[in-house]
Amino acid sequence: MFTGIVEELGVVTRVEPGEGATRLTVRGPVVTRDAGHGDSIAVNGVCLTVVEVSGEEFTVDVVPETLKRTSLDGVEPGRFVNLERAMAANGRFGGHVVQGHVDGTGTFLSRDLDGLTRFAYPPELSRYIVEKGSIAVDGVSLTVAEVTREEFAVALIPTTLSATTLGRNQPGDAVNLEVDVLAKYVEKLAAVHLPPAAVENGGGEEDR
Template identity: 50%
Template sequence: MFTGIVEDLGTVVGLENGADFARLSVDSPTVVTDRTAIGESIAVNGVCLTVTSVRGTAFTADVMHETLRRSSLGSLRRGDHVDVERAMPADGRFSGHIVSGHIDGTGVVTSITRDGIAVVYTIRAPYALMRFIAEKGSIAVEGISLTVTHAGRDTFGVSIIPHTAAHTVLDERRIGDVVNLETDPIAKYTARLLEMPANGGTDDVTAGTAGDAGTGAITADFLAAHGF
């Protein structure tokens, strides 16, 4: 598990692209020199990867096809900067929000505007992701824990303070750039519970407890029948 608090701005120093995989090497002195071991989890631009080797101040990780399909890691090039965060230790301080490192998909930056000391990024995302994004809720953009400033049907906004801009990749993003998105896991699990009927939608008593006639839908009749 991660918190979305970026520890280091790493640099891509090696990249091997196969037909359905990639091998990524990132130079990250702040992270690697603090006893990073093979097998540990590190988030790169919000994507949870497993360290397969460590050499000097750089670590290497394999990127499978599913990850390439869901994220923007496949478009990285040597010299690109990436946000780096190690997995949260059991006794660590929870400074951001719950971030799994399992990217839901990507969005596209549609506008960048200044608001006092802050910079506001508007990002377009698919409806399948937007339904989990709420104003004043949390979202991870490129692995950065951020607060949603506004949310519409197909776009949402985040506001970046100068410190975040200086220590993450967002300051390098421009209109039209693709960014990795991870929505609030609580919203995803809630939606899944509501859409999936109990016991596969059978018509027995247990199935009906999940909603209306085993459909999993929460209706006014269901709520009234259960004292709401």
């Protein structure tokens, strides 16, 4: 489990397509300090398993299913990525519950001078994105400032812009989105008590 508090900006140094998986090597001096084979590291919000550590670099295998469902598809050497080690049991819970299981990809739209940043999102995620609720964008724990039927906005402070990939996004860039897992569990538990039409329409939430 992760908290969405990015520890460092890493850089993809090598991409090796292979049978059954693509092998990525990422440079990350902070996350490799105590990383070992089998550990979990979130790369742009995608939970991946370390298969090798060499100096300040670690290597992971990314299966086609993960590539298909995330923005890691087509990743090339030189790309910056957000890195976070799995949270220790005695660690501080700085963000929110982040599993590293991407729910869909969104699109960076714009950012104004005050840091208000807008993203388009897939319609199937609409019922999970609420104003003042939590969302992870490329593994960064954020609070939703505004939401409409097709996009949401978050307010990014200068530190987040400089310390994560979100300050480097260009319009049209794909981003990984993970909605609040608690909302998904609540929906599952409440579904048996709601009429089928309400469940299909996201619990009857009105479009804004």
